[in-house]
Each structure stands twice: as structure tokens, then as C-alpha cells.
Amino acid sequence: MTSLLHLLFAPGFLASPPVRLALLTGGVAAFVSGAVGAFTVLRGQSYAGHALADLSVTGGSGSYLIGISPLLGFAGTGVLAAGVMDMIGIRRPRGRDLATGIVRGAGLGLAALFLFWDTTHTNTSGVAVTILFGSMFTISPAVIPLVVGCGLVALAIVAVLYRPLLLSSVSADLAAARGIPVRAVGLLCLIAIALAVSLSALTIGTILSTALLVGPAATALRITDRPGRATVTAALLGVAVTWLGIVLAYDSFTWPPRHDGWPVSFFVVALILVGYLLAQLVGRRRPVRRVES
Amino acid sequence: MTMTPVTVARSDRATDVLAIEDLGVRLGGRDILADVRFTIGAGEFVGLIGSNGAGKTTLLRVILGLAAPTTGTVSICGERRAARKGLVGYVPQKIQLDPDMPVRARDLVGLGLDGHKFGLPLPSRGRRQQVDEMLRAVGAARFADERVGNLSGGEQQRVMIAHALISSPRLLLLDEPLANLDISSAQEIIALLARVSSQRGVSVLISAHEMNPLLPVMDRIVYLAGGRAASGTTTEVVRSEVLSGLYGHHVDVIRVHGRVLVVAGTGDGLDIPAEAGAVGGAVGEAMAADHPPSLGEQVGHGRSLGHGSPDDGQPGDQA
Numbered sequence: 082m083t084s085l086l087h088l089l090f091a092p093g094f095l096a097s098p099p100v101r102l103a104l105l106t107g108g109v110a111a112f113v114s115g116a117v118g119a120f121t122v123l124r125g126q127s128y129a130g131h132a133l134a135d136l137s138v139t140g141g142s143g144s145y146l147i148g149i150s151p152l153l154g155f156a157g158t159g160v161l162a163a164g165v166m167d168m169i170g171i172r173r174p175r176g177r178d179l180a181t182g183i184v185r186g187a188g189l190g191l192a193a194l195f196l197f198w199d200t201t202h203t204n205t206s207g208v209a210v211t212i213l214f215g216s217m218f219t220i221s222p223a224v225i226p227l228v229v230g231c232g233l234v235a236l237a238i239v240a241v242l243y244r245p246l247l248l249s250s251v252s253a254d255l256a257a258a259r260g261i262p263v264r265a266v267g268l269l270c271l272i273a274i275a276l277a278v279s280l281s282a283l284t285i286g287t288i289l290s291t292a293l294l295v296g297p298a299a300t301a302l303r304i305t306d307r308p309g310r311a312t313v314t315a316a317l318l319g320v321a322v323t324w325l326g327i328v329l330a331y332d333s334f335t336w337p338p339r340h341d342g343w344p345v346s347f348f349v350v351a352l353i354l355v356g357y358l359l360a361q362l363v364g365r366r367r368p369v370r371r372v373e374s
Numbered sequence: 375m376t377m378t379p380v381t382v383a384r385s386d387r388a389t390d391v392l393a394i395e396d397l398g399v400r401l402g403g404r405d406i407l408a409d410v411r412f413t414i415g416a417g418e419f420v421g422l423i424g425s426n427g428a429g430k431t432t433l434l435r436v437i438l439g440l441a442a443p444t445t446g447t448v449s450i451c452g453e454r455r456a457a458r459k460g461l462v463g464y465v466p467q468k469i470q471l472d473p474d475m476p477v478r479a480r481d482l483v484g485l486g487l488d489g490h491k492f493g494l495p496l497p498s499r500g501r502r503q504q505v506d507e508m509l510r511a512v513g514a515a516r517f518a519d520e521r522v523g524n525l526s527g528g529e530q531q532r533v534m535i536a537h538a539l540i541s542s543p544r545l546l547l548l549d550e551p552l553a554n555l556d557i558s559s560a561q562e563i564i565a566l567l568a569r570v571s572s573q574r575g576v577s578v579l580i581s582a583h584e585m586n587p588l589l590p591v592m593d594r595i596v597y598l599a600g601g602r603a604a605s606g607t608t609t610e611v612v613r614s615e616v617l618s619g620l621y622g623h624h625v626d627v628i629r630v631h632g633r634v635l636v637v638a639g640t641g642d643g644l645d646i647p648a649e650a651g652a653v654g655g656a657v658g659e660a661m662a663a664d665h666p667p668s669l670g671e672q673v674g675h676g677r678s679l680g681h682g683s684p685d686d687g688q689p690g691d692q693a
Binding site: 242252 | 466469474476478482490491495521522
């Protein structure tokens with residue numbers, strides 16, 4: 082039994098400060114991304130979430146230039162981009178892709194410039210790799226309050242707007258007929274998405290943060306029929322794949338080819354894919370229609 | 375060409391659930407609606423009939439407060455803006471419900487009760503009972519725990535009606551609820567609406583491009599054409615003089631076997647008799663104007679050749 086545990090948790094796993102920090106920040110980021118992600122997928126805004134992730138590259142790379150926490154950069158540009166996307170017209174079905182595409186393109190252009198400056202400034206490509214692919218084991222403890230703060234704001238938005246968000250996801254007309262301010266609700270949801278993506282960008286990187294937003298949510302939406310359960314399931318799935326990813330990354334220091342560890346982001350994204358495929362199999366086997374007992 | 379809309383004199387204005395006066399809507403320099411006036415009394419079942427593009431949806435959105443009228447007023451139970459107070463229930467035109475959406479029929483009905491409230495929903499026995507009761511009332515208990523996206527068109531309409539009714543509105547607005555249903559499902563939905571209307575004392579305003587299925591249950595009709603409206607009983611409104619005035623050209627009304635046919639046009643061979651509401655002749659005319667005569671004839675003889683509107687069977691589309 083002990084040897085089995087040792088096989089999974091390499092000796093010293095929980096005693097290592099970077100591991101503890103990764104478990105904490107990774108867990109918070111995954112929980113928030115999963116819960117917010119459920120609404121992202123429900124509202125059909127995965128592309129917007131993806132664009133917000135791309136745009137956090139801009140904020141992250143800029144933050145290194147001016148010497149602030151990358152999380153501030155991620156979140157700042159994300160929230161700003163959410164506002165611009167709302168202004169351009171994310172509410173209209175066609176405007177949605179248009180708004181997202183325009184803002185995304187502009188942001189990535191800036192990101193290219195900032196990353197270039199980052200690289201020439203520091204004479205290494207380390208910053209670029211950290212921004213793009215995450216740095217769960219090298220996160221500074223000073224960032225914890227900010228991580229928790231951003232997470233709480235995003236969760237609060239989803240919790241407070243839970244029913245209006247759900248109704249306007251089913252039909253904006255139905256929601257508007259009930260006097261729900263559909264546009265304001267949509268903008269706040271976009272801000273929650275931006276915050277969730279920022280947290281994930283810090284842990285598994287800007288490139289992969291959409292995976293944590295969309296993956297667990299898409300899986301949860303397959304395996305449960307209720308909106309509340311789907312939200313909680315997505316959050317817990319996110320935490321599970323992140324923690325398991327950290328365990329595997331820690332173990333991988335003994336793995337070939339070079340015995341210096343595989344990136345944790347790889348494990349997280351791989352586990353998300355495995356989870357989704359499993360849910361697909363389970364979902365397919367279930368009868369489409371059930372008769373009430 | 376101006377005509378005074380037919381209005382049944384109503385003695386007691388205080389009981390009006392809906393009163394529309396001199397309503398006009400102008401969008402992009404075009405009059406969508408002009409001079410619309412009618413009232414709906416408590417518990418009345420009223421059909422809003424007109425071809426596609428006649429302004430039915432616009433009128434319903436104005437009543438709901440989702441669109442602002444250019445002129446005139448809408449009052450519901452004497453109030454100007456009532457939608458928020460739960461006085462109006464609404465079933466919008468064909469909603470796309472995704473089967474991937476984890477929302478069950480009972481979830482959607484529950485959102486009709488408190489979907490506008492902030493905060494997380496707390497499970498309560500009272501709420502659950504209310505939802506169950508509503509689901510039974512519309513015959514949706516059987517599929518209460520199904521995802522709405524997996525339900526058939528008729529089943530979805532029942533759920534949408536339950537969603538709209540659970541907040542006990544005084545007025546129920548339905549935008550083309552029969553449009554995508556087969557005949558038997560449509561009949562079931564009409565029977566259901568007539569039943570809840572009389573049982574609950576809810577006034578119903580239901581839009582449709584075809585009036586025949588509604589003839590047995592309608593107390594009154596509001597007929598929209600050319601942006602204007604005529605209202606009254608079916609026999610008062612669906613007459614050649616009245617409809618010709620609305621359309622601005624001659625329209626024949628034919629009654630046969632308890633059904634009503636409205637035929638527009640001059641009888642030049644291109645007219646396609648259509649069921650009431652859709653001006654069949656207008657299709658022929660529009661086609662004849664747009665295409666060389668030979669093509670027009672082809673159109674007149676066989677719309678199945680693909681010259682009709684993409685969604686055939688809705689002839690008013692071209693008008």
C-alpha cells in the first residue's frame with residue numbers, strides 16, 4: 082500500500098514548498114475556470130474565451146516590461162478586452178465572431194511586440210515560455226492574495242448572476258422580457274471569463290488556459306443534466322485534472338528521456354482531453370430519452 | 375386609401391388587460407406599423423393574424439417593452455411598463471434549444487418563476503411543488519426531467535408555455551407558436567392554450583400567419599396587413615371590404631366548409647389561393663414583377679421548382 086502511494090506521490094511531494102504553492106494556485110485557478118467555463122460553454126462563448134486568453138499574452142508580456150505581476154497584466158487586458166468586445170457587439174450572433182476576431186488580432190499584434198522587447202531585454206526566451214506555457218512551480222508566494230481575490234470576484238459574478246445568466250443563455254429574448262438587463266449581465270459574464278482565464282494563464286500558460294476553461298466544462302455538460310450540477314462538476318473536474326497533473330509532473334522528474342521533468346501544463350491538458358473522451362463514451366452509451374420513473 | 379380600423383365598442387375600459395392606442399413604429403424610414411389600436415379584455419383569446427413581415431413580431435415586442443413605439447401608447451392593466459411586474463408572459467418565436475445544454479424542462483419552468491432574481495437558487499419544497507403543478511397543467515410532467523434540447527417541437531412549446539404561465543401573468547403573448555408544428559401538435563397546443571386561458575382567466579394574444587386552426591377558439595381577431603390593423607370578431611374583420619382596405623388592393627374572402635380563404639390579386643392566372651392570412655396573390659404579383667413573364671408562369675404553375683421562397687409554404691414571404 083505504502084509502495085503504491087509512493088509510486089503515485091514521489092517522496093517529498095507534499096513537503097516541497099513549490100508543490101504546495103502549485104497545488105493552491107493551480108487549484109484555485111482550475112476551480113474558477115471550471116465554474117465560469119460552464120457558463121462560457123453554455124453561452125457559446127468559447128471563442129471569446131479563447132480570444133481573452135490570447136489577449137492575456139499581451140498583458141502578461143507587457144507586465145514584464147513595466148515590472149508588475151503578470152497576473153495584473155493578464156487580468157487588466159482581459160477585462161479591458163471584454164469591454165471592447167461588448168462595445169463592438171458581442172451580443173449579435175454575427176457581431177460575436179467579428180468583435181472577438183478584431184480585438185484578438187489587435188491584441189496579438191501588441192503581444193508580438195512586447196514579447197520581442199521582453200526577449201531582447203532579458204536576453205533569454207524564458208519570459209516568453211513562462212507567459213505562453215505557464216510556470217506553476219515557479220509562482221511567487223506574493224501573488225496568492227491576488228489569485229484568491231480575482232478568483233472570488235469571478236465566482237461572485239457567476240453566483241450572483243446565476244439565474245439571469247442561465248435564462249439569457251437559453252434565450253436573450255426570454256430574459257429581456259423578464260426585465261433582465263441582458264447586456265449588462267453579458268458584459269459581467271465576459272469579465273468573469275477574463276478573470277478566470279487570467280488565473281489559468283498564470284498556472285498553465287496563456288496558450289493553454291482555454292483548455293482549463295472549456296475542457297472541464299464541456300465534459301461536465303456531457304455527464305449531467307442540471308445546470309447547477311454541471312457548474313460544480315466542471316469546477317471539481319478542473320481541480321482534479323490540475324492536481325493530478327501536478328502529481329504526474331513531480332513524478333516525471335524520474336522519467337525519460339532526460340530525467341528533468343515534463344511540463345505540468347502538458348499533463349493538465351492531456352488529462353482534460355482524456356476526461357472529455359471518457360465522458361463522450363459514457364454520454365454516447367446513455368439513452369437519448371429517458372422515461373420518468 | 376385610409377380606412378378606420380374596425381373596433382368593437384367596449385363598454386368597460388377598466389377591465390382591459392391590454393389597450394393599444396394610435397400605435398406606430400417606424401424603423402429605418404419605413405412604417406412597420408401605423409395607426410394600430412385595439413384592446414383585449416380579461417380572459418379573451420385573441421389571434422394576431424398577418425402574413426410574414428406584416429409586423430406581428432414587432433407588435434409583440436412593443437407590447438413587451440422590448441422595442442419602443444414611435445407614436446402611441448401601450449398599457450397593460452392600466453400600466454405603461456408592465457413586463458417587469460410579471461403581468462405579461464411571453465413565448466418567443468422558435469428558440470434554438472441546444473441538446474448539449476444541461477437545462478431540463480423543470481429548470482426552464484423554474485426560471486419562469488425566479489429567473490430574474492439574483493443569487494443562487496435555494497431548493498425549496500414550495501418552489502418544486504409549484505413547478506410540478508405547472509408542468510402537469512400543460513401536460514409536460516412526463517418529460518419534466520428531460521433536457522429541453524432533446525424534446526420535440528410540441529413538447530418544447532408546452533414547456534415554454536409553462537415557463538410563461540408560472541408567474542401568473544394577466545396576458546400571455548405567443549409569437550407564432552404553431553409555426554414549426556405538425557397539424558396534430560398544433561391542435562393540441564391550441565386546445566391547451568384555450569384551456570389555460572379559461573381556467574386561469576389569462577388573456578391570450580397569439581400570432582399566426584394562418585387563422586383557420588384558431589377559428590374555433592378565437593374570441594376576437596387582430597388582422598395585420600400593410601402595417602395597419604383591423605380588430606373585431608372574425609366575421610367583422612375577415613370581410614372583403616375590410617381586408618381590401620388594409621391591403622390597399624382588392625382581396626376576396628371565401629368561406630368554405632367552416633374555413634376561411636383570403637385571396638388577393640386581380641385574377642390574372644398567377645394567383646395562388648392561400649389559406650387565410652397569407653395573401654397568395656401577392657406571391658404571384660411579386661414574382662411577375664421580378665421575373666420575365668415566362669418565368670412568372672413557371673412560378674405560378676409549380677413553386678416546387680425552387681422559385682418560391684426558401685421556406686416554401688409561407689407564401690407571404692415575398693409580399
